[in-house]
Amino acid sequence: MEHFCLVEWRILEPKGPPFRCRLVLRMFCEVARVFVLCFIMYGIIVTGVTAASASADEASLAKVQIAIRSFKEQHGYPMNDQDFLTAATATGVKLQKQEMGVAWGEVVGMQSPSISSQDLADLLKFKRESIQDIQLDYVLREETLGQGRHKEWLEQRRKVMFAGSKALVQVNTDSKEGPSPEQPLSILKSYDGEVVRTITTDTSNKQPVAAINNLQSRQDFFQTHNILVASMLIDARREWNAPHGFYDLVYLLTDLKAAVLERTERIADTDCLVVTDGLCRVFLDSARDFSVIRVEEFEIKYDASDILLGRVPTAIRELMQLEDYGNGIWLPSTVDRVLLKDGKPALREVSSLVDLKINQGIDDSVFRDVIPEGMLVFDGVRKASYRFGNAPSIEGMLGETAVRKAKVKAWLVWLNVVAIFILVTVIAFRRRRRNTGMP
Numbered sequence: 001m002e003h004f005c006l007v008e009w010r011i012l013e014p015k016g017p018p019f020r021c022r023l024v025l026r027m028f029c030e031v032a033r034v035f036v037l038c039f040i041m042y043g044i045i046v047t048g049v050t051a052a053s054a055s056a057d058e059a060s061l062a063k064v065q066i067a068i069r070s071f072k073e074q075h076g077y078p079m080n081d082q083d084f085l086t087a088a089t090a091t092g093v094k095l096q097k098q099e100m101g102v103a104w105g106e107v108v109g110m111q112s113p114s115i116s117s118q119d120l121a122d123l124l125k126f127k128r129e130s131i132q133d134i135q136l137d138y139v140l141r142e143e144t145l146g147q148g149r150h151k152e153w154l155e156q157r158r159k160v161m162f163a164g165s166k167a168l169v170q171v172n173t174d175s176k177e178g179p180s181p182e183q184p185l186s187i188l189k190s191y192d193g194e195v196v197r198t199i200t201t202d203t204s205n206k207q208p209v210a211a212i213n214n215l216q217s218r219q220d221f222f223q224t225h226n227i228l229v230a231s232m233l234i235d236a237r238r239e240w241n242a243p244h245g246f247y248d249l250v251y252l253l254t255d256l257k258a259a260v261l262e263r264t265e266r267i268a269d270t271d272c273l274v275v276t277d278g279l280c281r282v283f284l285d286s287a288r289d290f291s292v293i294r295v296e297e298f299e300i301k302y303d304a305s306d307i308l309l310g311r312v313p314t315a316i317r318e319l320m321q322l323e324d325y326g327n328g329i330w331l332p333s334t335v336d337r338v339l340l341k342d343g344k345p346a347l348r349e350v351s352s353l354v355d356l357k358i359n360q361g362i363d364d365s366v367f368r369d370v371i372p373e374g375m376l377v378f379d380g381v382r383k384a385s386y387r388f389g390n391a392p393s394i395e396g397m398l399g400e401t402a403v404r405k406a407k408v409k410a411w412l413v414w415l416n417v418v419a420i421f422i423l424v425t426v427i428a429f430r431r432r433r434r435n436t437g438m439p
Contacts, residue, residue, distance in 0.1 A: 061099040064088050068106055078110035080261050081276045089310050097306045101257075104278065108259040113273065117260050120275075120290060121253040123328070127289075128233050128250070130327040133163035133362045137354040140225050145338070145345040157354075160226060166367040167191045167221040191215055192367040195381055199371065210371045210388065213380040217241065225351045230317060230335040232282065232292050245280050246297055252277060267294050278311070289328035293319050315339050325358045 067087040072078050079087070084107050088095045095103065115123075136159070143153040159170040168190040186201040186208075196215050201208040222229050222239040229247050234240075236248035245252040252258050258277040265272050265283065272283040273290060283294040297315040302308060319332035335351040371377060373389040 060093045060095045061103060063090075063093055064095055064099075064103045065106060068103065068110070072110060077263050079107050080263055080274065081107075081259075081278055081281065085278075085308075085310060088308050095308045097302060097308070100308050104257070108257075111259050111262045113260040113262050114286070115260065115273070115290070117253045117258065117275075120260060120284075121250050123290060124233070124250050124253070127328050128235065130359075131228075131233070131329065132359050134161065134228065135355070135357040135360065135362065136160040136227060137356070138227055139352045139354060141350045141352070143348045143350075145348055146341075158226075160221065161362055161366065162221065163362045163364075163367075165191075165193050166362075166364065167218060168367050168370070169221045188370060189220060190367050190370045191218070191221065192364070197368075197370050199375070208375060210375045210377045211380065212371075212377060212382075225335065225337070225349050227331055227335055227351055227353060227356070230292075230295075230337070230351065231319060231331055232295070233329075245277060246295065249275070249282060249292065252280065252282065285322070285330075288322055288324075288330040291319075291322055291328075291330035293322065293332075295319075312343055313340050325356070329358065331356065 064087050067090070068079055068084070071083060071087070084104060087093070088100060088103065138158055140156040140158060141153065142155075154173065157172040159168075161168045168188075170188045171186070173185040173187075186199075188199040190197050196213050198211045198213070199208050200211075218239045222234055224230065224247060228234060232247055232249035232252075234248060236242060236244040236251060243251045245255060245258070252275060253260070255277060258275060261274040261276065263274075264286075265274050267283050270285050270287065270293065272293065273286055275282040275284065278300060279298050281296040281298075282292055284290040285293045295315075295317040296313060297317075298311040299314050300308070300311045315337060317335065317337040319335050321333035322330040323333065324330055331353075333353045335349075337349045337351075338345050339347040339349075371388045375388050376385065377388045378385050
């Protein structure tokens, strides 16, 4: 056999590639073999790790579900969101975002509150739709908080009106940094259902200036410190073009993640119904037609692997001294909102009611006739500037402007014609002199 192999080798050797090429080819095959083996081992390891991770996730979810059911059996009522987070972040539990949604859904399904989410949402829709018009006057004060921070505060007097699709807001701002006041800034902005008219007076321009533009957003008329907005009685889809659970209670209630908790909580000697989706806790005073008296906002924290770490508070809103305005509408005289950074107070906003009228009727002219006669207007709709008034009319001024522009264009055309004629004449005269030999 050895002789045969030797003979075979000698016979094949002349026909095969040179020795150096065969060596390179053999090395390449060995490297390829090692690479394939490494790839197979990597796949086995990754599959094992993934399977182990999935198994760990399932084990964590099972632990939390057991804790949820045991809590109900032990206490006779289901967990609230705080109990749930305690169980979901317990030692040995690594609950991922998707598994957290499954477990939270089980908590929501166990709740048996005194009023269902749908009935509560219907009640709030009735309240919201019963407000045909509103005239709101309040003072907003903002102040920075925290030790070692430069103290700043801002004070605004705001008057807000709306009726149907029409809205008006008038803001008088007094900005102060320490004891020395600056010149107030005054802004009036009104939307009559067609265009937005704005009048601005500030320190750089003593003379008020008006502007007319198309509506970009209604959010300027419904800001978060507005007492009606703070009471969560707005339709965020309509006013902000986006749903928002922190300020639209109907949306929060109809969101599948939200729950009306079975267990009430006590706030300022008041037993409150709690609505929560984990990011927001809303306390409703059942003795005042389920009106909002406190809102807590949170941020849920996850690690790089989407493992739930817990949640941290970002803002607390308290609504105080509620008054009855009919149709189950209770609104506060004061709204105190504190924004938190790293769990510590950073900014405080206090809205104090001056006057409030609901369904008293507002004439359409209030939203339309806001620019006084003779005021300079920058009209972004008509792309023109003019003095507002009847004599001459806006149309007349625009017409005069158009005539003046047409006259200017006509003069430019005639000037170009004359210039071209002179140029052609000069060139022709020079060419004739050259051809005739004239000096």
